[in-house]
Every structure is written in structure tokens, then in C-alpha cells.
Amino acid sequence: MTRHFIKRALMAAAVALPTGTGAAPSFAADTVTISHYFTGELGRKGIEEIFAKFTAATGIAVKDSPIGHEDFKTGILVRAAGNSLPDVFSYWAGARTKFVVDAGNIAPIDAEWAASGLDQIVEPGIVKNASIYGGKHYLVPFGYHYAGVFYNAKVFKDAGITQSPKTWDEFLALCATLKGKGITPIALGSKDQWPAQFWFDYLLLRTAGPDYRAKLMAGAASYTDPEVKTAMLKWKELTDAGYFLPQANASTWTEAADKVAQGKAAMTLMGTWITGYWNGIGLKPGADYDFFPFPTVKAGVPNAVVGPVDGLVMSKTAANKEATWKFIAYLITNTEVQAKWAAVQGALSPNTKVDTKTYSPVMKHALDEVGKADTFAFNYDLATTPPMAEVGLAMFARFMDDPSEIDDYLKDVQAKAKDVFAKAQ
Numbered sequence: 505m506t507r508h509f510i511k512r513a514l515m516a517a518a519v520a521l522p523t524g525t526g527a528a529p530s531f532a533a534d535t536v537t538i539s540h541y542f543t544g545e546l547g548r549k550g551i552e553e554i555f556a557k558f559t560a561a562t563g564i565a566v567k568d569s570p571i572g573h574e575d576f577k578t579g580i581l582v583r584a585a586g587n588s589l590p591d592v593f594s595y596w597a598g599a600r601t602k603f604v605v606d607a608g609n610i611a612p613i614d615a616e617w618a619a620s621g622l623d624q625i626v627e628p629g630i631v632k633n634a635s636i637y638g639g640k641h642y643l644v645p646f647g648y649h650y651a652g653v654f655y656n657a658k659v660f661k662d663a664g665i666t667q668s669p670k671t672w673d674e675f676l677a678l679c680a681t682l683k684g685k686g687i688t689p690i691a692l693g694s695k696d697q698w699p700a701q702f703w704f705d706y707l708l709l710r711t712a713g714p715d716y717r718a719k720l721m722a723g724a725a726s727y728t729d730p731e732v733k734t735a736m737l738k739w740k741e742l743t744d745a746g747y748f749l750p751q752a753n754a755s756t757w758t759e760a761a762d763k764v765a766q767g768k769a770a771m772t773l774m775g776t777w778i779t780g781y782w783n784g785i786g787l788k789p790g791a792d793y794d795f796f797p798f799p800t801v802k803a804g805v806p807n808a809v810v811g812p813v814d815g816l817v818m819s820k821t822a823a824n825k826e827a828t829w830k831f832i833a834y835l836i837t838n839t840e841v842q843a844k845w846a847a848v849q850g851a852l853s854p855n856t857k858v859d860t861k862t863y864s865p866v867m868k869h870a871l872d873e874v875g876k877a878d879t880f881a882f883n884y885d886l887a888t889t890p891p892m893a894e895v896g897l898a899m900f901a902r903f904m905d906d907p908s909e910i911d912d913y914l915k916d917v918q919a920k921a922k923d924v925f926a927k928a929q
Contacts, residue, residue: 534824535824535827536565536828538567538568538591539569539580539583539593540570543572547849551845557841558831561834564827566831576594577890584604589609589819589821591824592822592828592832594646595815596814598813600885601643603890609820610642610818610820611820611825613832616833617635620833622833625837627854629880630648643816643817644832644833644835644836646854647849647854648812648851648852650870650874651810652797652873653773654761654772654773654779655771656765656771656792656793657790657791657794660770663770664681665681665682672738672801675799676741679742679745688748688768690747690773691768691771691772692748693758694752694755694900696756698897700897700901700903701900703742703773703900704735704736705881706810707738708720708735709805710798711731711802712735713805713806714878714879714881717808718887721888722888727914727917733911737910739903744907753905761778764793765782765792765793776850776851779793779864780848780849780851781850794866795869798810806878809879810883811882811883812886837855843859850867889924889925892921892924896917899914
């Protein structure tokens with residue numbers, strides 16, 4: 505963990521932390537402490553019900569300290585720096601987990617993984633991409649998501665749209681049709697910056713491909729490369745044509761989702777958690793909303809899908825590792841729990857034993873798209889290091905405010921990237 509990043513994390517997240525400092529608080533031996541970001545519309549009620557079910561089944565109490573999604577990103581690093589981590593916490597697989605693994609904050613779980621037979625339960629591709637770091641298991645996947653173009657079915661029907669676009673040209677034609685009928689095609693709520701990343705992710709993956717993108721995420725390629733500019737110019741095509749609702753950075757992703765639900769915009773590029781949100785306000789999957797995969801942009805480029813994997817990790821300071829592992833194993837191996845969580849959060853289950861009949865038609869479609877893909881890629885802020893993610897997300901927000909200065913933005917980001925990756929060595 506770079507000192508510079510931790511210092512800024514401490515400053516940014518101090519207000520989000522529970523009262524008290526120093527060592528982690530002690531609880532009874534039959535208690536497991538957890539901190540997670542499943543709050544608000546992302547399933548607080550559902551997760552509490554699951555925890556209660558675990559306690560009823562095992563007699564082990566769960567001491568829960570949830571932190572809001574945005575505050576969690578820095579808040580958990582503050583707790584790590586202060587040696588006050590809970591026994592287990594939720595975390596995003598990919599570069600963020602690698603970051604805390606490299607800092608020595610979480611425990612490897614190879615023995616526990618094998619004893620619980622998780623290789624026979626968890627989808628192998630997710631194990632390879634999300635669970636293993638430096639050759640050891642550290643993260644147990646709890647749920648995962650797929651990012652697609654979610655749309656208001658009635659708006660599409662009223663506009664006479666009967667087929668989803670498969671290519672970039674077809675997507676542009678769809679946007680032109682919608683705008684011609686007085687409908688703003690796209691809502692984006694990038695107030696918290698991260699929702700904009702999916703446009704960059706898919707456009708880079710669809711033009712330069714997954715191998716190049718992996719190099720960029722690792723600091724082995726440059727943001728001033730023509731591949732990156734090509735992706736940004738494709739994005740600019742949409743902004744120049746007026747296909748986004750104005751002032752994207754003034755809205756959250758849920759506000760953008762509301763605008764699509766209300767018919768103020770036709771579609772939004774978002775993860776499958778939007779289904780949990782929409783279902784919660786009474787929309788019916790397949791009837792009120794649906795999605796289509798991000799279109800092909802350049803022929804011959806491998807088909808990549810984008811999304812995060814939410815996981816659970818055990819801190820090295822866990823007071824009772826046996827009880828902590830019982831808790832983690834329960835959350836992934838119990839198919840009823842997994843099915844419930846998938847429904848509550850709008851997630852796909854990493855447990856291959858979960859009956860796909862429990863999914864809505866929209867989520868079953870998402871599962872099929874993941875299965876057809878050549879590559880499952882973590883979204884930008886999980887594919888590159890946390891310090892670099894801050895830089896890139898800020899650039900995407902600047903772009904949405906003013907798309908005219910792409911060259912300057914990319915030069916600035918590359919200069920900062922060079923510094924970030926140099927400090928990480």
C-alpha cells in the first residue's frame with residue numbers, strides 16, 4: 505500500500521468510521537464481526553435476514569458494521585491501517601483485493617477452501633479470476649454482476665424499436681431514431697464517477713481487445729496510445745450527437761435509473777444490480793425493462809463482458825478463524841442463501857448448484873451472455889490499482905463535463921499513471 509494513497513484514504517474516510525481507534529474490539533468467542541457495503545438499495549434488509557438465518561443455524565452471533573458503498577472504498581483501508589479490521593469483510597475482486605493482499609491485511613484460505621470443497625461449488629472461471637492471488641486463495645465470491653445496456657421496454661416499443669443493435673453502427677442508428685422521436689437515448693449518473701467507467705471499458709475492449717486493456721490496467725501501455733484515443737473518440741460520438749441526458753455528473757446511478765424507468769431517457773449502461781433496484785420499486789423484468797449486450801465495434805475482437813465480483817475475505821486478525829470460516833462457507837455453500845441474495849441484489853450466483861430457474865428472464869439472459877463471452881473483465885476501478893482508479897475515474901468525469909479536450913485529458917492521465925506505477929514498484 506503506498507503511503508501517499510493511505511494518507512489520502514485516512515483523510516477522506518475518517519468521518520465514515522465507527523467511533524474508536526486502535527485494536528479491533530473484542531467480542532465473545534461465538535461472535536463473528538463483519539463490515540460490508542451492502543447498504544441502502546443494495547440489500548441491507550436482505551443481508552440482515554441472511555445473517556439472522558446463519559445465527560439461528562449455528563448459534564454464532566454476527567456483529568455487523570455496514571459502511572456506505574462509496575465510503576467503504578477508503579474506510580476499509582483506514583481500518584486496515586489502524587489494525588482494526590473486522591473478522592471478515594466484503595471486497596471487490598481484482599486489483600482492490602490484490603492491493604490488500606499485498607499489504608498483508610488478509611489471510612490465505614487454501615486449507616479452508618479445500619476442506620469445504622469449494623472447487624466443486626464455485627464456477628471455475630470465477631475462482632481463477634477472482635479468488636486466487638499470488639497462487640493462493642484469498643477471496644470467496646459471494647455474487648457477481650454483468651454490465652449491459654438496460655432499457656425501458658415501453659419506450660422502445662412506442663418508438664417502434666423491435667430489434668436490439670448488435671453493431672456500433674446499429675447502436676448509433678438506434679440512438680438517432682430515439683432522438684428523432686424526441687426521446688433522449690441515454691441516461692448516465694456519474695456523480696460518484698464510477699458509473700461512467702463502463703463506457704470506457706466496453707469501448708476499449710471492443711476496439712483494442714482484452715489483451716491490450718490488461719496491459720493498460722497494469723501500467724504496461726500508455727493512455728496516449730492511439731488505442732485509448734480511439735475508444736474515447738467513439739464515446740465522444742455519442743456526446744457530440746447529444747445522446748446523453750445533460751449534466752451526467754449531477755446525478756447518481758439510481759437517479760439515472762429512475763429517469764429510464766420514468767421514460768425521460770430510453771436506456772442506461774449499468775450492472776445487473778439495477779435489476780434489484782428496479783424490482784424493488786415495482787418494475788417487472790422482461791415486461792417493463794430488459795437489456796442488450798454492448799454492441800460489437802470492431803470485427804474480430806474477442807467478446808469480453810464487464811462486471812464486478814463481490815467477495816468475502818478473512819482478515820489476518822480474525823479472533824476466531826474457525827467461526828469466521830463457518831460464516832463465510834455458509835454464505836457461499838447454502839444454495840437458498842445464494843438464491844435469495846441473487847434475487848435481492850440483482851446478482852448472479854457463483855455457486856453452480858443454484859437452480860437457474862430462480863433467476864428472472866432478464867438475469868437468465870445475463871447469465872447466458874456471461875457464458876458465451878471469451879473473457880470476463882473486471883470493470884476499470886477493479887482492474888487497475890486503487891490509486892490509478894482514482895485518476896482514471898476523475899478523467900471520465902471531466903470528459904462528461906467537457907468532451908472537447910481528449911488529448912489534454914489523456915496526457916494528464918498518462919503523466920499521473922507513470923507516477924502511480926513507479927511508486928508501486
